[in-house]
């Protein structure tokens with residue numbers, strides 16, 4: 411029932427209707443965006459992979475106290491799953507939060523989200539093919555992000571790098587006085603634009619982002635981005651000019667590798683869990 415509230419506005423629903431909508435969650439009490447609806451419980455296997463992926467990335471030296479991995483929700487492509495703000499090695503299933511693609515938490519329950527969750531939401535919006543994302547500051551990659559030296563595949567395992575790894579320049583969108591973090595949707599969108607259709611983008615003065623069509627694949631890519639950076643730096647230190655995979659070799663090897671990611675995953679999983 412709509413009752414007049416005395417505001418005099420022609421389309422006013424009335425105070426009672428407004429209160430009812432607020433209680434129902436249609437309008438946030440603060441006047442800001444309402445908490446998005448949940449897609450419901452995610453597949454427990456997906457949650458388990460996401461938790462294990464966190465542990466593997468630490469065990470393999472891709473993340474330390476910082477960095478994160480997310481997965482698109484299996485019940486709704488407009489939702490994604492990401493741990494609360496914490497060290498990846500310590501993540502459990504209870505720490506996994508749900509977000510909409512603007513990176514608004516569905517049900518924070520007092521949990522603090524990562525400042526840089528906008529990386530994930532913006533890329534899921536821009537790339538419907540992407541099912542999982544890793545953001546890290548893995549150390550061997552940074553020199554390539556900060557120089558004009560291109561990170562390119564040294565061998566078949568890192569073929570997903572293709573013939574060019576784009577570098578995100580935060581100054582273009584954020585100006586020259588940011589704290590370098592992707593802390594809003596505008597910066598996330600700019601990063602997603604730089605990534606384009608690629609599997610990996612570097613971030614100048616920061617780190618990198620890897621994307622894939624599964625949690626296992628994106629962990630594979632994040633690990634081998636770091637390994638490839640080490641190998642390429644070693645080749646460059648020898649004074650030579652590396653011969654990289656060409657476009658056709660990279661495409662063919664990528665197709666092969668996508669069927670093989672389960673092999674290192676099982677090894678890394680066991681190793682990570684034994685070391686916890």
Ligand SMILES: [Zn+2]
Pocket residue numbers: 477526545546547591616617
């Ligand atoms: Zn970061």
